[in-house]
Amino acid sequence: MAELLAVAQGLRIAWQYGCRRIVCESDCLNVIESLRKNKSVNLHSCAILLTEVRCMLLEDWEVVFQHVLRDNNTVADLLAKLGLKEKWDLTVWDSPPPEVAQLRELG
Template sequence: MEAVKKQTRSFEDGKNGNTEEQKALNEEITTLKSKVKKLESECEAKGNKEKTLETEVEALKKQSEGFLMEYDRLLEDNQNLRIDAAGIPVERPVSVPCNLRAVTWTKPIEGTVCLNMDGSLMRNNSGDFILGFYGAAVVPNILFAELMAVLHGLQICWENGFRKIICLSDSLQAVSLIRDGVSAHRRFANEIFSIRQFLSRDWEVVVEHTLREDNTCADVSAKMGALADSPLMKITSPPSSLAMPLLADARGVVFIRE
């Protein structure tokens, strides 16, 4: 009789153990289902956000096409002779300035990395984000910030094995100083000398001036740098504030500069 009782208790203990395991398993399944539902919601939200960005960029592109048509019309009005009511050829007056320029982001050739500054990012010829960086200026001087952006950008490009670079800055002064060089007594001579040393390495680097309208993404990064605590913050994926400008540049959206 005692043996039967022991066997019964053993069976009940096993049954209770299985119940506890089943309960734990059900809880784990419930947790997993909750995670899956959350991921599905996040994916749906991300998809909606991407669709919104696509729509906004398409609208911006159509607007830029309208600007281009108006730009072409203004040029034609300014260049061609018109006939007045008396049949006499006269130049038709134009009510708005005609020194307009159509500006788009300068795409590099295939195999070349485009480095835009002064807040800085690197992109390929498709406009895809590769790397970026920003930071607070150690010296409160715009020229110093521009020069340090070039120096940091070249360092990061070299460290990551990029050997064909087009370096674009909207600071004409910085570009001129880098190209021409300066005397050892000039302010920021050390930074300029360091940049020129980098340029003399065994790689292909072109430093060019670009217009501010052609440098929107770098300006967004520069604004991030103004709020930073560190002189150099590297990023491997673009922040949300760069999503729209990156897409607009990649799609060839045109901006009009007067």
Template sequence: MYFGYRALIIETDSQLATQLVKNRMDPLHPYAALLTAIRRKISQDWVVSLVHVYREGNRVADWLSKHSLVYPFGMHELDSPPPELLPLLQDDQRGSTTLRNIVVNSTAPSL
């Protein structure tokens, strides 16, 4: 249990990260130590769901991934959200979303 929560939904915009955490891995994988730490954390006494969401569907995950480069490689736990993240968290709580941009092949025949 973390911060008193008994259930946690982890949303990530990286489908590869989701698969790496959920599936078996080669113990020689370059991220084996990090993946083991993540699995250990999510297997504690709580219910954790790890789901893939598109970047536009969760701007909080997008912001965190972009700003993660300031930290050294490894797992980091934040005691509270960075102040710059608060407006995005409030938007997420209200259910605000953004449109997903899709590139359309302009050479395809039109119907």
């Protein structure tokens, strides 16, 4: 499941950058529920990845998972579209790209 893979990669990056208080938002309710409740909800095909994420959560940090409605996830949607357009492998920003700032100005 792409959503769970994105959570795992995001947590790895956050840990590497020294972030120890994380709010992880996703519009995939199954992933959020599985990680909040520590049980598998329709993710048994991703058991290895789910176990890996749960092991990461045992580290000394605070991670909060929040479900957001897809309509409220415009920044993530914009970044995904930018990534497809630019064909980035992985990009980490220290501040939001200009397109995100423009989106905030419109909102």
